[in-house]
Amino acid sequence: MIDHRLHVLRTLAENGTVTATAAVLHLTPSAVSQQLRLLARDLEVELLRPEGRRVRLTPAAHIVLRHADALRLQWEAAQAELAQHSAAVQGTLRLCGVSSALATLAAPAVTALRTAHPLVEPLIIEEESTDSYRLLLADEADIALVLPGPDAPPVTDARFEQTPLLTDRQDLLVAAGHRLARPEGVHLLEAADQAWIVKKHNNDSYPLLLAACAAAGFTPRIAHEVKEWYAVSSLVAEGLGVCLLPRIVPLPQHPVVRVPLLGEATPVRQLLTAVRRGSTSHPVINAGLQALHHTATSIGT
Template structure:
């Protein structure tokens, strides 16, 4: 096998036209350069240089290896530049798992921020419906980051979970509802209402149930939709009221009104999740910063 470092010594000799000249360029002694060339000729099984007057010139084999040495040198330089860009976060590739309602309002503008600042970083986005699948992808290295809803202080094995933002639930009422003219209402005022479910069982639904339990009632669900758009349609038809997180409202149904809820405010908490043992990734840090800036409410 040919030694790449010795090929670079050959390149220096051919470029300078002499062993002495190459020694000066490389900071070696002429004897050391001659030894390197001799070892390379032994590896190649053919003479690489021929003496011409006081200098040397490459044989056909020597010229061939010199050309390859130049190509290798360029590739090494390119690799060093790419590595420096990767370490600095200027390039990279991230795999991100997100859920639907975090997409338009949070993930999309964060990706746009990242692209503006670090155009060489590519973000591969995958929509997930099961947060456990998203966490498993992060834990097992198939994804760099996942957005999940978790209770404050929740711990996940092998995953570092950091709070990103609180997403408050709003009351969605039929236009003709007795409370429809209010901008704000107390959660307890909905205790006797029929409810249209908007969440699958899990931390999002738990956030609603916990808030309702704090003021002494459990919602009486008459429709289970597990979908924010569908829930608005059932509310507009007069079948009940619903609680929908701010990020989940999207396009509002023309037949509903939306009110803020107080005392208490039902809130689901969005977190970023990354693998505990993941090595430092400046590009990932930059994306998390973009998410945090997007999540920060305007002053």
């Protein structure tokens, strides 16, 4: 119902170049340029001005985006109000987010949701947090389970409603027999001389590790770039390094030890739910949010 070219313009405003916008939207750069030219023609205003290798939005483009955000909010409210006329909570609920949150929170929440509302059909998508926000804006997801990080929209971003879901403590994962495998716990600074295992790119865990180590007073030496928890645990078990393991991630079946971290700077992950602003009153989305928050409350950390 809302012109897709407005979403293209919004994506360009966030990414700065036609090439980056095309990559995010899975379009060719020429298709992005053509859509924006046609939008400018239809609106009879100039939307973009070249600025080196980038483009700069004109004042008219910012006006268009401001009204586009208002239109999107109104459309979400309209969809929610229409859905409330149904006698039952029904429809597809699309959840996206990081793997650990999907496994520990989304899976049991979806089971409870389908028990309470059999006509709800869930669709679960694994993505890192930055891409989860993108899926929300592209209307390819309804609820995102995200970790706020340096590339995440601020909580003041008018396009989203972001709500705290769970505070997830992080532990140190070491090989069995490691000098830091102490059940009473260790301070993170004691692991400053260790090799660390974490994937640097497209991985929410990396900025969290950097922030935790900086707070403890050191910069980690990344020895191996691995992301999937089972593979990370296998490397840790072989003595190739250590890692931070979120409390909600089950301990893999390897000879490894989960060591509690002590001190004031104990690292945690803050899990949030994010939805498009105005959509929380939609019966399906509201039921999904309630199921997620109930599951988070029952788990704790």
